[in-house]
Amino acid sequence: MNYKVAVISGDGIGPEIVREARKVLDAVAKKYGHSFQYTDVLMGGASIDVHGIPLTDEAIAACKSADAVLMGSIGGNTTTSPWYKLPPEKRPEAGLLKLRKSLNLFANLRPALLYNELKGACPLKDEVIGSGFDMMIMRELTGGLYFGERKTVEENGVRKAYDSLTYDENEIRRIAKRGFDIAMKRKKKVTSVDKANVLDSSRLWRKVVEEVAKDYPEVTLEHMLVDNCAMQLVKDPAQFDVILTENMFGDILSDEASMITGSIGMLASASLNDTKFGLYEPSGGSAPDIAGQNIANPIATILSAAMMLRFSFDLDKEADAIEKAVQQVLTEGYRTGDIMSEGCKKVNTNEMGDLIAERV
Numbered sequence: 001m002n003y004k005v006a007v008i009s010g011d012g013i014g015p016e017i018v019r020e021a022r023k024v025l026d027a028v029a030k031k032y033g034h035s036f037q038y039t040d041v042l043m044g045g046a047s048i049d050v051h052g053i054p055l056t057d058e059a060i061a062a063c064k065s066a067d068a069v070l071m072g073s074i075g076g077n078t079t080t081s082p083w084y085k086l087p088p089e090k091r092p093e094a095g096l097l098k099l100r101k102s103l104n105l106f107a108n109l110r111p112a113l114l115y116n117e118l119k120g121a122c123p124l125k126d127e128v129i130g131s132g133f134d135m136m137i138m139r140e141l142t143g144g145l146y147f148g149e150r151k152t153v154e155e156n157g158v159r160k161a162y163d164s165l166t167y168d169e170n171e172i173r174r175i176a177k178r179g180f181d182i183a184m185k186r187k188k189k190v191t192s193v194d195k196a197n198v199l200d201s202s203r204l205w206r207k208v209v210e211e212v213a214k215d216y217p218e219v220t221l222e223h224m225l226v227d228n229c230a231m232q233l234v235k236d237p238a239q240f241d242v243i244l245t246e247n248m249f250g251d252i253l254s255d256e257a258s259m260i261t262g263s264i265g266m267l268a269s270a271s272l273n274d275t276k277f278g279l280y281e282p283s284g285g286s287a288p289d290i291a292g293q294n295i296a297n298p299i300a301t302i303l304s305a306a307m308m309l310r311f312s313f314d315l316d317k318e319a320d321a322i323e324k325a326v327q328q329v330l331t332e333g334y335r336t337g338d339i340m341s342e343g344c345k346k347v348n349t350n351e352m353g354d355l356i357a358e359r360v
């Protein structure tokens with residue numbers, strides 16, 4: 001099959017890590033008889049330098065006409081880069097927010113997986129880690145508290161601020177369906193996280209999730225209060241498969257989950273809409289401190305490309321091949337600087353990409 005991929009290399013380490021992900025995709029194409037047709041799209045600082053704005057209408061159109069978007073990262077040093085002297089709506093990050101909105105990307109997926117080989121980087125005790133964990137945090141991205149009405153007023157000389165948290169049933173249903181679909185491709189368990197003992201929006205969330213669950217009899221559904229979930233993540237992370245939750249809870253829990261894996265350079269992510277379309281990018285930023293040195297870890301971007309194959313193209317076998325290749329390279333002891341430990345073989349960005357591509 002032929003797949004059209006819009007590629008946003010972006011800024012900082014972006015071009016270096018995306019180059020390696022493309023190398024691995026090309027190895028997949030060769031082995032499995034596919035072709036990936038790439039279109040380079042400018043966004044962030046790279047677009048500001050050429051067009052004066054972080055995202056043009058042409059760039060959005062190019063992404064819309066692709067089957068999926070593969071992205072590196074955008075932005076620069078927020079203290080020293082001239083991009084941050086611009087008004088907020090013209091800065092690099094404004095491009096990403098606009099793109100997410102234009103593509104209606106309402107579901108954010110962040111896997112948190114602990115590789116046995118990288119156990120040393122996990123801040124949890126060995127008895128808690130056990131044989132490791134592999135979960136997927138599914139966070140609603142376009143509703144809830146961050147998008148609700150807000151205002152600050154002064155009443156009788158006292159300042160008062162309001163933020164509102166609203167969800168309608170359609171917003172909940174579409175993300176819940178996505179969550180159950182993903183669980184069907186995994187261990188078939190969904191933990192829906194809410195605060196239903198206090199919040200009306202959470203009670204509606206729970207009801208709608210239960211309605212959706214009826215269409216997925218093979219999936220086990222459990223509900224968990226968000227405060228308990230925050231504890232369980234560090235007490236027994238292996239219990240989770242898919243964590244399904246609203247925007248703010250997901251924001252906080254996904255960062256907690258990524259911390260317990262120990263390395264930002266290993267964490268993939270995806271943002272999906274209600275079609276097969278998605279935007280795939282590493283969880284980390286553009287790492288301006290190490291940009292251009294060929295030392296960044298490309299694995300998060302390579303694993304994001306694997307997610308693209310699995311979720312946008314339904315190429316599960318090919319996605320498995322990439323994930324296994326990453327696992328093999330780690331087992332063989334190859335490490336980039338950020339995950340280096342004693343006795344391992346240190347490699348640069350380019351070499352890590354080669355090693356993974358060779359093992360696909």
Ligand code: NAD
Nearest residue numbers: 073074075076077264265284285286287289290296297338
């Ligand atoms: P960062 O994630 O870029 O860097 C934090 C630390 O992690 C740095 O020490 C960096 O060297 C390291 N790191 C990150 N990715 C790595 C990798 N692949 N390999 C090895 N080390 C890696 O966060 P920051 O410094 O807070 O932000 C830098 C810029 O990135 C800012 O402009 C920020 O706005 C932007 N940013 C962009 C995105 C995105 O594109 N989605 C996300 C987060 C931050």
